[in-house]
Amino acid sequence: MSILVTPQTRVLVQGITGAFGARHTQLSLAYGTQIVAGVTPGKGGQKFEDTVPIFDTVEQAMKETGATASAIFVPPGFAADAILEGVAAGLDLVVCITEGIPVSDMIKVKRAMTGSRTRLIGPNCPGIVTPGEGKDSSGGCRMGISPGYIHKQGNIGVVSRSGTLTYEAVWQLTSLGVGQSTCVGIGGDPVNGTSHLDVIKMFNDDPETHGIIMIGEIGGSAEEEAAEWIKSNCRKPVAGFIAGATAPPGRRMGHAGAIVSGGKGTAAAKIEAFKAAGIGVAETPSEMASTLLKMM
Amino acid sequence: MNIHEYQAKELLAARGVVIPRGSVCETAEHAREIAASLIAEGETLIAVKSQIHAGGRGKGTFKSGYKGGVKLFKTAEEVHAGASAMLGNVLVTKQTGPEGRLVRKLIVAGAPAIEKELYLAVLLDRGSSRPVIMASTEGGMDIEEVAARTPERIFKETIDPAVGLMPYQARRIAVQLGLRGDLIAQGAKLITGVYRTWAETDASLIEINPLCIIIGADAKPKLVALDAKMSLEDNALFRQPTLLELRDLGEEAPLEIEASKFNLNYIKLDGTIACLVNGAGLAMATMDIIQHFGGRPANFLDVGGGASKEQVTAAFRIILQDPNVKGILVNIFGGIMDCNVIATGIASAVKETGMKLPLVVRLEGNNVQAGKRTLAESGLTIISGDSMADAARKVVQAVAA
Numbered sequence: 001m002s003i004l005v006t007p008q009t010r011v012l013v014q015g016i017t018g019a020f021g022a023r024h025t026q027l028s029l030a031y032g033t034q035i036v037a038g039v040t041p042g043k044g045g046q047k048f049e050d051t052v053p054i055f056d057t058v059e060q061a062m063k064e065t066g067a068t069a070s071a072i073f074v075p076p077g078f079a080a081d082a083i084l085e086g087v088a089a090g091l092d093l094v095v096c097i098t099e100g101i102p103v104s105d106m107i108k109v110k111r112a113m114t115g116s117r118t119r120l121i122g123p124n125c126p127g128i129v130t131p132g133e134g135k136d137s138s139g140g141c142r143m144g145i146s147p148g149y150i151h152k153q154g155n156i157g158v159v160s161r162s163g164t165l166t167y168e169a170v171w172q173l174t175s176l177g178v179g180q181s182t183c184v185g186i187g188g189d190p191v192n193g194t195s196h197l198d199v200i201k202m203f204n205d206d207p208e209t210h211g212i213i214m215i216g217e218i219g220g221s222a223e224e225e226a227a228e229w230i231k232s233n234c235r236k237p238v239a240g241f242i243a244g245a246t247a248p249p250g251r252r253m254g255h256a257g258a259i260v261s262g263g264k265g266t267a268a269a270k271i272e273a274f275k276a277a278g279i280g281v282a283e284t285p286s287e288m289a290s291t292l293l294k295m296m
Numbered sequence: 297m298n299i300h301e302y303q304a305k306e307l308l309a310a311r312g313v314v315i316p317r318g319s320v321c322e323t324a325e326h327a328r329e330i331a332a333s334l335i336a337e338g339e340t341l342i343a344v345k346s347q348i349h350a351g352g353r354g355k356g357t358f359k360s361g362y363k364g365g366v367k368l369f370k371t372a373e374e375v376h377a378g379a380s381a382m383l384g385n386v387l388v389t390k391q392t393g394p395e396g397r398l399v400r401k402l403i404v405a406g407a408p409a410i411e412k413e414l415y416l417a418v419l420l421d422r423g424s425s426r427p428v429i430m431a432s433t434e435g436g437m438d439i440e441e442v443a444a445r446t447p448e449r450i451f452k453e454t455i456d457p458a459v460g461l462m463p464y465q466a467r468r469i470a471v472q473l474g475l476r477g478d479l480i481a482q483g484a485k486l487i488t489g490v491y492r493t494w495a496e497t498d499a500s501l502i503e504i505n506p507l508c509i510i511i512g513a514d515a516k517p518k519l520v521a522l523d524a525k526m527s528l529e530d531n532a533l534f535r536q537p538t539l540l541e542l543r544d545l546g547e548e549a550p551l552e553i554e555a556s557k558f559n560l561n562y563i564k565l566d567g568t569i570a571c572l573v574n575g576a577g578l579a580m581a582t583m584d585i586i587q588h589f590g591g592r593p594a595n596f597l598d599v600g601g602g603a604s605k606e607q608v609t610a611a612f613r614i615i616l617q618d619p620n621v622k623g624i625l626v627n628i629f630g631g632i633m634d635c636n637v638i639a640t641g642i643a644s645a646v647k648e649t650g651m652k653l654p655l656v657v658r659l660e661g662n663n664v665q666a667g668k669r670t671l672a673e674s675g676l677t678i679i680s681g682d683s684m685a686d687a688a689r690k691v692v693q694a695v696a697a
Contacts, residue, residue, distance in 0.1 A: 076534070077534065102498055102532035102535070103531065104457075104495070104529070106425070107420070107457045108458075111456070111458050145631075147631030147661065150631065150661070160577070161577065162576060162581075163577065164573075164574055164629045165575065165577035165581055166577075167629050167661070168578060168581075168684070171660065171661075190420060190422050215577070217577055219422075222422075241581070243580035243581040244580040245584045245587065246580075246583040246584050246593055248563070252530075253576055253580050253596055254577075256530075256531060257422075258580065262440050284585045284684065284685050285581040285585055286684045287685070
């Protein structure tokens with residue numbers, strides 16, 4: 001099993017005809033993901049790559065194809081609207097890849113999603129991969145921009161705020177012959193749909209996940225909250241890494257949410273919280289996989 | 297994007313926030329004129345405030361030796377002398393670093409007699425994903441210190457984005473700040489104006505410190521925003537064209553401006569090992585691992601997910617302009633992008649720039665074998681790193697040698 005998505009999950013892509021969305025839809029199709037629909041307003045009735053039907057609205061796409069999850073690739077100014085269209089249509093899962101959405105838009109999106117059944121992952125994230133059983137993990141569900149081939153089907157859950165650091169951890173696992181249940185990029189923005197803790201709880205409840213790698217970075221206190229919960233509730237070994245120990249305070253390190261402000265959100269405080277919760281702390285980012293495996 | 301105090305005050309005043317009477321100027325002569333007219337209007341004390349994007353101005357020192365980037369004067373002639381000492385000179389404060397900042401503009405404004413100093417801010421509360429208004433009776437101090445010593449003197453009001461700031465919330469803050477009688481309505485109006493400014497400009501932070509109670513000419517107490525610090529959210533600037541014009545390139549590091557032209561995310565640090573990485577998280581982790589093995593990172597540099605040859609070349613040029621750099625670590629996890637394209641970019645950038653410093657490259661991912669071959673056959677002295685740890689260790693050794 002896995003969390004959030006399985007190889008059977010029927011996925012639609014919002015922004016399928018844009019260059020970015022099109023490129024990654026092709027890669028997901030090649031990986032074997034069930035991309036069943038695309039949405040681009042005004043292009044309803046056309047087909048993507050002669051195979052995937054395009055619709056004008058998410059609602060139509062869901063009704064016609066049975067899609068339950070959406071990957072969003074629209075530009076930042078349109079992303080809040082795209083997310084809420086997916087929420088209004090009643091999707092189970094919306095994964096927003098878009099980087100650069102204004103925080104004020106995300107504040108409104110989160111407020112509007114109160115009580116809704118949809119789970120939002122991201123924005124500003126690499127997406128989700130549940131590896132498949134084929135060659136180079138093909139046949140899995142790839143929503144987003146992660147390289148599919150670095151994965152391997154297995155039993156480790158990975159959750160991270162950073163894209164390339166996730167790939168690093170996944171590749172370390174795969175190179176050691178250890179596979180993953182699901183890898184989730186929750187995104188580098190200060191306001192996001194799903195937190196580390198949300199994903200950790202899902203991994204804890206997933207019988208096929210036997211161990212967890214949690215990758216965090218400076219800014220906010222989501223890692224500390226996850227650690228606090230893990231301390232008394234998590235039944236599985238967790239290893240972690242926090243990026244940004246050398247980042248100067250008050251400067252945004254690439255990700256909108258990666259900033260130490262007012263002395264809050266430092267790497268030292270997060271590492272301390274990890275240690276207090278019994279999370280194995282990788283001394284360097286080269287040791288994320290080996291730190292977890294030592295605990296298992 | 298940070299903006300100047302005078303710019304913040306203009307945005308606030310346009311939304312009903314009371315600020316001291318005054319104006320901004322670029323010459324000492326103009327400063328004298330503004331002061332003379334303020335004195336003619338009845339002001340008895342004039343504040344002259346250096347406009348730079350850094351705090352600690354009052355206690356700062358100019359490189360000329362002149363003390364104080366914010367000063368009070370009684371006459372227009374004193375204002376002229378003070379302005380002459382500040383304009384065109386470099387002010388060093390605890391926030392500017394030793395290089396300081398050039399002062400090119402001053403605020404010249406009335407300095408009312410202060411009865412009480414308060415604190416007011418609007419920012420994002422990451423925990424609740426909502427805006428929060430933070431207020432304190434302890435104005436004029438570092439708010440982090442107040443939070444550490446007397447947290448009970450800080451009041452917070454979380455705003456529901458569906459309805460915005462409600463009047464009762466503004467009144468509640470006013471009362472918590474100890475305002476009574478007429479001042480409650482004045483305070484609520486000011487707080488509402490500050491919140492509106494935050495929401496309408498897509499600001500990430502507005503801080504009024506101090507917010508002052510003064511005694512007006514009519515002998516009645518009045519609320520005035522004596523100082524204002526404001527930063528705007530970069531991600532929202534695409535829809536705020538008038539605010540984009542407030543950007544002051546003179547306040548930004550030249551290398552960072554150059555990098556932004558190539559969509560490179562570069563932040564200069566003070567170490568000796570430069571790094572060039574794809575992805576923000578991996579870039580931070582690369583800095584960390586350099587430090588772990590005993591080196592010091594010279595910069596943060598994220599070339600993004602789809603780095604082109606032009607970007608890689610520009611990145612090398614920028615890195616090499618930092619005279620502290622003694623070695624370079626390139627760390628690329630080419631998930632989707634072709635490692636060979638990156639390798640070709642690195643080789644041509646090294647040739648183009650004539651770079652002689654030790655260069656360690658760690659490539660991983662898509663088409664990595666071809667990429668490694670390209671580097672090996674380039675005829676350049678490039679040290680190959682197998683993992684992040686291996687590469688970091690090698691670059692630290694190379695720089696130490």
